[in-house]
Amino acid sequence: MANRKNNITASRLWGGLLALLLFAGCIENDIPYPVLKGAITDIRVSGQISSPAINEAEQTVEIFLADSVDLKSVTLLNFEVSNDATVTPPITTRLDLTQPLVYTLTTFQDYVWTITASQSIERYIKVENQVGQAVFDTNSKIVIVYVAADADLSNIKILDMKLGPHGSAIIPDYRNITDFTTSQQFGWFYKDRYETWTIRLVKSSISVSTGSVNAFAKYALVEGEYNTSLGTPSFQFKKKSESQWHDFTDIKLDGGAFSAKISGLEPETEYVVKAVAGSVSGTEKSFVTESAPQIPNSGFENWCKEGKSWFPNADLTAANYIWDSGNIGSNTLGEKNPTTAEESVTIKGKAAKLASTSIVGVFAAGNIYTGKYVKTIGIGAQLDFGIPFTARPSSLKGYYNYTPSPIDKARSQYAHLKGQNDCCNIYIILADWDKPFEINTTDGKFLDIQNDKHIIAHGELLDDKGTGGKYREFEIKLNYRDLKRTPKYILVVAAASRYGDYFTGGTSSLLYVDEFSLSYE
Secondary structure, rough: OOOOOOOOOOOOOHHHHHHHHHHHHOOOOOOOOOOOOEEHHHHHHHEEEEEEEEEEEOOOOEEOOOOOOOOEEEEEEEEEEOOOOOEEEOOOOOOOOOEEEEEEEEOEEEEEEEEOOOOOOOEEEEEEEEEEEEEEEOOOOEEEEEEOOOOOOOOOOOEEEEEOOOOOOEEHHHHHOOOOOOEEEEEEOOOOOEEEEEEEEEOOOEEEEEEEEEEOOEEEEEEEEEHHHHEEEEEEEEEEEOOOEEEOOEEEEEOEEEEEEOOOOOOOOEEEEEEEEEEEEEOOEEEHHHHHOOOOOOOOOOEEEEEEEEOOOOOOOOOOOOOEEOOOHHHOOOOOOOEEEOOOOOOOEEEEEEEEEEEEOOOOEEEEEEEEEEEEEEEEEEEEEEEEOOOOEEEEEEEEEEEOOEEEEEHHHHHHOOOOOOOEEEEEEEEEEOOOOOOOOOOEEEEOOOOOEEEEEEEEEOOOOOOOOOOEEEEEEEEOOOOOOOOEEEEEOOOOOOHHHHEEOOOOOEEEEEEEEOOOO
16 A cells, blocks of 8 residues: 555566577567666655655656755755666766756666756745735746835835845845835845845735635634734634634734634634734634544444455445455455454454465455455456545544564565565545546556645554554644645555555564544644
8 A cells, every 4th residue: 555656577578588589580570578667766865855746657757945955056865767777868966957857768668757846935025014925926026015004115124034045145235225115126146046126115004904714623724914013913713603702812923914723613613703913903704614524434343244355344335335455355266354353452342453464375465445445457456545525634543553574575676675574554645536546456556645636635654663562542644735625535544564555565464453533633
């Protein structure tokens, strides 16, 4: 169930066929070369702030860099490709990422890959009597700063300014410029880079404004703008049905803008919020908190059997078919269920026992996931990952008990892992797919957690040490990539062997999981 690309190595059969063709040189070679894709599987550079976005379908890589990195001279720390592909031109330890870099990866075919870099520069301007945040137009290099209606534009004090990368200098010194009756120009310098920005100050009649509200189940993210001369701002909120307002002063200031996470709310409840500064209040805004559902049978109390296979559901009706495993595939040649109910080693009632094993010489990982096992394809399977779900939890909680064993079964691309401890994997994903994500282990179609643009939030637990034969409580925090999108599906996966999708793991690894729950705090 791990997030990895499926790199298929050439079989010995091809070596034999090619030798025969060379021996019989007069015979026309009409046998196609094997398809071994050349792909960039990892790249690490100095100043990188997150994992690269590798898109194998489009053959592109985007590297995310801190704003202090000199794009003309980026130090390469690690570069990996699949199937021992040859890279042309040769990769160097210093990269000029001011323009896209194009490389050809050659196996039996050529694959053209493009590497780009992006920098997110934090920019801000803070002035006296400011209202709201400064508005930056990165295309025209113009900044609009709003100030109070009674502000004297000929005598404005700039408190702080950042226009370029961290460590860049601003000329002229903004502390010496006070007349903004007309636009002023400032330039930032960083090493051999330079950029000019035009700053305009505009009067605003707004004193306090209540901004956007992003309501979750038990908290809301709220924003506001205010005239900084009014003093420290805050928010007030209450249930729609009540008359008493509650003050919320734990705010984050950003010039003339402020924000807060108002917690302690109740699900599916209507509230009202307003921004406040001094004796002035912004417009009241109503919002309704989301629901806080749980995934059915997350305590793994209910199990049923159909044919030779056990299922972690009360029955297989549409309403109750929530969880599945690889049991159907494992039972193709005989009854052997890697995933079963456990009644002794539990936290409460029953638990799920996920036991990795070998069936007729083929590795099978004990696993459980929200979704359905569709069908067996060869020694692999087609799965539907995810069930419908529209809420936005903050974390997945539960208990696990893991005993890893040394990896003794491995596909060729993971042969180097043999002898190392197996690793269990528990993860959660929220996504806005239009239908369940289709996995096909035979064709190598897997979920690309890193690059799937439909994934809204993700969290993961990995453990190759084990829990010493005891249950350990866990909480997997969800990392939201976009706080404004609403999911359509939730995927929860637990596997005794991280590389089970690739038929790699330890045949004695054992994972128990129990009492899963979603937190909305």
